[in-house]
Amino acid sequence: MKILVLQAHPNMSKSILNKRFSKELEGKNNIKVRNLYALYPNWEIDAEKEQKELLEADRVVFQFPFYWYNMTPLLKKYFDDIFLYGFAYGVEGDKLKGKEFVIATTAGGPDHAYQPGEYNNFSMGEFLRPMQQTAKLAGMEFRKAFIVNDAVRIGQENDPEKLTELATHFIQHITDPYLDPIAKLKKLNDEIKEKGGIN
Template sequence: MKTLVIVAHPNLEQSKVNRTWMNRLQQEENISVHNLYAHYPTFEIDVEKEQQLLLEHDRIILQFPFYWYSSPALLKQWQDWVLTYGWAYGSRGTKLRGKELMLVISTGGPETAYQAGGYNHFSMSELIKPFQATANLTGMRFLPSFTKHGVRLLTIEHIRESAEELVRHLKNNY
């Protein structure tokens, strides 16, 4: 099982959580880490290269900080450009069929905010539905996400622990 982790963070130098997670995952065998903003600072995504990377892996992980209840913009651009008709979907677009998709997300808001009655009103499962729908349309199995809430309040020690939790989450066979 080969895993590709696509990291989408526009400002990794100032990141605490996603940078720690990315560095930790880079130490794992059979996991390739792909830093999207480092490759495409001007959003000029190399579609063929990205499609080739997807073909070479069985499990695709999208790792990002939650921005306006979704992903940072470059990951949306990546979806728009890379997951094309006739390749990822449509009657002959079968290239992703049978692969797995998982989200790894950090949020500023606390866990209690992400529920009915909380200040964000909606749960993570509701807010990430577009990703689940994308997995569905492209024939990918949508795996349980790894989400860490309230990350601004985490100590360095907690962040390191969360990286180990993440590794354990990835090693679970769903």
């Protein structure tokens, strides 16, 4: 599986979590990383190049910090410039059909703050619905998101063991061949058969 990671952090050098995740990506043969803010400091995105990168990938991971209940500004522009009619949707716009769409995001608040009636009033799943619908419109397969809550506290504590643990989980998640629930079910069925069925 060819994995494309599109990083969209406005200030990666000062990040704690996302920078640690980025380091974990180094040297992985099946993973290609593109840091959008580094590639396009003037926000002039090369649409042809980015579309080519998408076409070569089996799974696309969008890695970004959760800003104002949304993706970061350059990532929004990326979707505007790249997911075009005739490419990602509309007549003959099936170029991304079947590719996997994975979100990897960090949110400043704790998990309990993203619940009905709490500080942010909605769940992270609800906040990510627009991206889920974007994937659906493009014919992509929306997979389980990797979400780290409480990023502000984690960053302030800067605990090496905790950061390593989270970075390991990040890599395991975005490379997991069984993010596809059908593939996961098939794997479980195969394991049951190998053990002689359910007793």
